[in-house]
Amino acid sequence: MPKTLYDKLWDKHFVTSVDGDGLLYIDRHLIHEVTSPQAFDGLKQFNRKVRRPDLTIATMDHSISTQSASLDACGPKNALQLKTLIKNCHANNIVLYPVGDSHQGIVHVMGPEMGLIHPGMTVVCGDSHTATHGALGTLAFGIGTSDVEHVLATQTIRQSKAKNMRVNFNGELPEGVFAKDMILALIREIGHDGATGYVVEYSGDAISSLSIEGRMTICNMSIEAGAKAGMIAPDDVTFRYLDGKAFSPKGEKFEAMKVAWSALFSDADAEFDKTVDIDVSRLSPQVTWGTNPGQVIGIDEAVPQLPDSYSDGDASAMQKALQYMDMNAGQSIDDVAISHVFIGSCTNSRIEDLREAAAVALNGQVADQVKAIVVPGSMRVKKLAEEEGLDRVFINAGFEWRLPGCSMCLGMNDDVLKEGDRCASTSNRNFEGRQGRGARTHLVSPAMAAGAALKGKLTDVRLLLRGQP
Amino acid sequence: MKPLITVESKAIPFAENNVDTDQLLPKQFLTEITRQGFGKHLLHDVRYLDNNESVLNPDCVLNDPVYAGAEILLAGENFGCGSSREHAPWAIADFGFRVIIAKGFADIFYANCLNNQILPITLPRVVVDDIVMQCRQDPNQLVCVDLSNQEVRFNSDVFSFAIPLHHKQNLLTGVDKIGRTLLEENAIAEYEAKALHI
Numbered sequence: 001m002p003k004t005l006y007d008k009l010w011d012k013h014f015v016t017s018v019d020g021d022g023l024l025y026i027d028r029h030l031i032h033e034v035t036s037p038q039a040f041d042g043l044k045q046f047n048r049k050v051r052r053p054d055l056t057i058a059t060m061d062h063s064i065s066t067q068s069a070s071l072d073a074c075g076p077k078n079a080l081q082l083k084t085l086i087k088n089c090h091a092n093n094i095v096l097y098p099v100g101d102s103h104q105g106i107v108h109v110m111g112p113e114m115g116l117i118h119p120g121m122t123v124v125c126g127d128s129h130t131a132t133h134g135a136l137g138t139l140a141f142g143i144g145t146s147d148v149e150h151v152l153a154t155q156t157i158r159q160s161k162a163k164n165m166r167v168n169f170n171g172e173l174p175e176g177v178f179a180k181d182m183i184l185a186l187i188r189e190i191g192h193d194g195a196t197g198y199v200v201e202y203s204g205d206a207i208s209s210l211s212i213e214g215r216m217t218i219c220n221m222s223i224e225a226g227a228k229a230g231m232i233a234p235d236d237v238t239f240r241y242l243d244g245k246a247f248s249p250k251g252e253k254f255e256a257m258k259v260a261w262s263a264l265f266s267d268a269d270a271e272f273d274k275t276v277d278i279d280v281s282r283l284s285p286q287v288t289w290g291t292n293p294g295q296v297i298g299i300d301e302a303v304p305q306l307p308d309s310y311s312d313g314d315a316s317a318m319q320k321a322l323q324y325m326d327m328n329a330g331q332s333i334d335d336v337a338i339s340h341v342f343i344g345s346c347t348n349s350r351i352e353d354l355r356e357a358a359a360v361a362l363n364g365q366v367a368d369q370v371k372a373i374v375v376p377g378s379m380r381v382k383k384l385a386e387e388e389g390l391d392r393v394f395i396n397a398g399f400e401w402r403l404p405g406c407s408m409c410l411g412m413n414d415d416v417l418k419e420g421d422r423c424a425s426t427s428n429r430n431f432e433g434r435q436g437r438g439a440r441t442h443l444v445s446p447a448m449a450a451g452a453a454l455k456g457k458l459t460d461v462r463l464l465l466r467g468q469p
Numbered sequence: 470m471k472p473l474i475t476v477e478s479k480a481i482p483f484a485e486n487n488v489d490t491d492q493l494l495p496k497q498f499l500t501e502i503t504r505q506g507f508g509k510h511l512l513h514d515v516r517y518l519d520n521n522e523s524v525l526n527p528d529c530v531l532n533d534p535v536y537a538g539a540e541i542l543l544a545g546e547n548f549g550c551g552s553s554r555e556h557a558p559w560a561i562a563d564f565g566f567r568v569i570i571a572k573g574f575a576d577i578f579y580a581n582c583l584n585n586q587i588l589p590i591t592l593p594r595v596v597v598d599d600i601v602m603q604c605r606q607d608p609n610q611l612v613c614v615d616l617s618n619q620e621v622r623f624n625s626d627v628f629s630f631a632i633p634l635h636h637k638q639n640l641l642t643g644v645d646k647i648g649r650t651l652l653e654e655n656a657i658a659e660y661e662a663k664a665l666h667i
C-alpha cells in the first residue's frame with residue numbers, strides 16, 4: 001500500500017500497541033527548564049530512571065535573561081527553575097547546554113544547527129513548536145509534562161495515529177515575501193484549527209526552493225493551524241544543511257545515511273485525507289490584525305468587515321479581537337503605529353531571518369518612539385551574525401542586540417510589554433496577553449518587523465526594499 | 470490516579486471560542502516547579518482586575534458564587550489551543566473541574582487532560598449552545614456525565630459522546646500510564662537492539 005511520509009515514520013518507530021495506543025520510539029527528546037521539573041519529580045516519586053539519557057538533550061531558553069548571563073537576572077523563581085534543570089540533568093546524566101555555553105539557544109534553533117536532528121527521526125519536546133524539526137524530514141511534535149515524564153522513563157510515547165494533510169505551496173515568492181508570509185497565509189486560509197487532528201506535509205516548488213531556515217519557519221507554525229506536526233521530505237537542500245554539522249554523521253556514514261534518507265518521501269499515489277493548494281506568487285507580506293494567528297491579512301488589505309450573520313460565535317469573537325487590538329473593521333492595516341518591535345523566537349531568529357531584517361535595517365533608523373530588540377535564536381546564530389557584521393547594522397540603526405533566548409515571544413523573563421503597547425513581532429502567537437497583559441501583537445516576517453521599526457508603524461516592506469522612503 | 474466514573478454537578482458556562490493555554494494559565498506562573506496550586510491563577514487575566522489577584526472581576530462567570538463547587542466546565546471551539554503547557558490542565562483540575570464539555574479541543578491539550586484525569590467531551594455546537602444557555606438561565610441546573618455509558622444527561626435529554634475505548638478505560642481505572650508502558654520493556658529493548666538508525 002502506498003504510504004505518506006508520516007505513515008512511513010510512524011511504521012518505522014512503531015514498537016508495539018498498548019491498550020489501543022501505538023507505542024512509538026523516540027529518537028530525540030529535547031528538554032528545557034519550564035516543562036521538565038514536574039516530570040523529573042514524577043520519576044523520583046516512583047523511583048524510575050531516565051531510560052536513554054544519551055537521547056535526551058537539555059538547554060535553557062524560556063525563562064532566561066537576554067541581557068545578562070546570570071541565572072539570577074530574572075528573579076529568584078526563574079533562577080530556581082533554571083537551577084532545578086541543572087540539578088535534574090546532573091542527577092540523570094543528561095547533557096545540558098546552559099546559559100553561556102556556545103551551543104545554548106532556543107531548543108528548536110540549537111538542536112538542528114548542532115546536527116542533532118536527522119531525517120527520519122522522531123523528535124519530541126515539552127513545547128508546542130517542536131514541529132519546527134519536521135523541516136528536516138522528521139516526525140516532531142510537542143507534548144505535555146506527563147508525556148515528558150513518560151518519554152524520560154520509557155523513551156517511547158503513546159499515540160493515536162493522526163490523519164494526513166498535504167499542503168502544496170506553488171509558484172515563485174515575490175520580492176519582500178518570505179516563508180513567514182506563506183505560513184500565515186495558510187493559517188488564514190484553513191483557520192486557527194484547520195489542521196487539528198492532522199499531520200501536515202508541506203510540498204510544492206515553493207517549498208523545494210526554500211532554505212532549511214525558511215522550511216523551519218513554516219513547520220514551526222503548524223501548531224498555529226492546530227496540526228499535530230508539520231514535515232517536509234528531505235532533499236538535497238536538507239543534505240547540504242546537515243553536511244558538516246557538529247553532530248551529523250561524517251564521511252562514508254553520511255553518504256550511507258543520505259541513501260537511507262532519500263527514501264523518506266510520500267509515495268506518488270499515497271492518499272491524503274485533505275489537500276490544500278496555495279499559490280505564493282500572489283501573496284503580499286502578511287500581518288495579523290487580531291488575537292489568533294488565523295486573523296491575518298495582506299499589508300495592502302483592510303481589516304475584514306464583521307460577518308452579517310450573528311448566528312455563530314464568529315462575529316462576537318471578531319468584535320472582541322478588534323476591541324482588544326484597538327482596531328476597526330474595514331480599517332487599513334498599513335500605517336498603524338507601533339511602540340515595539342521584536343525580532344526573535346523559534347519562528348524567526350535564525351541567521352537567515354536576521355539577514356532579511358538587517359537588509360531592511362540598513363535603510364534607516366529606528367523611529368524615535370519605538371523600542372526595537374533583536375534576539376538571536378542561539379549562541380551560534382549570534383556568533384555568526386556578529387562575524388557577518390549584522391549586529392553592527394542593527395545597533396547602528398538603533399536596535400538593541402541581545403543574548404539568545406525566547407525573550408518577548410512569551411515574556412517569561414523581563415522582556416514583557418505593558419498594557420496598550422503595540423508590537424510588530426516575528427514570533428508565532430498573537431494571543432491576548434501573550435507578550436504582556438493588555439499588550440497587542442502583530443505577527444509579521446523579520447523584514448516587515450524591521451520595516452515597522454524604521455517607520456514607527458506597520459508598513460509595506462516591499463516599498464522600503466525598492467528604496468522608496 | 471483517582472478513577473473518574475460519574476460526575477453530577479453544576480456547569481460553568483465559559484463558552485468562548487479559541488481559549489488558548491496562555492489565557493488559561495499565563496506565563497508568569499510557569500516558573501513554578503511543582504504541580505500544585507495553579508487553580509487560583511486559572512484564567513488570571515479575565516478573573517482578576519489586578520496583577521496581584523486581589524480584585525476579582527465581577528463580570529467573570531468563574532467568579533460567580535452561584536456556580537461554586539461546579540466540576541464541569543462548558544467551553545467553545547478549539548479549546549486549549551496554543552502552548553503545550555500542562556500547567557493549564559493542572560490549573561483546571563486544581564480549580565475543581567473534572568469534566569470539560571466543549572465544541573472542540575486542540576490536540577495537545579486533549580492529551581494533557583486525559584493524563585490528568587480530566588474528561589474532555591466534544592458535543593455538537595448546538596447542543597453545547599443549548600446547555601450553555603440553560604446553565605446561564607438557571608445556574609443550579611445539574612449536568613450529569615456518565616463515563617461508563619458515555620452519556621451526558623441534562624434535563625430530560627441524553628447526549629452520547631465518543632471517546633476512544635482505551636482512554637475511557639484509563640480514566641475509569643485511573644491507570645498509571647508509565648507503569649503500564651513499562652510492562653512492555655522487552656518490546657522496547659528489542660526495538661532498540663534492531664534500530665541502528667540512531
Ligand code: SF4
Nearest residue numbers: 129345346406409410
Ligand atoms: S521562542 Fe516562543 S514559541 Fe519558541 S520555544 Fe520559545 S517561547 Fe516557545
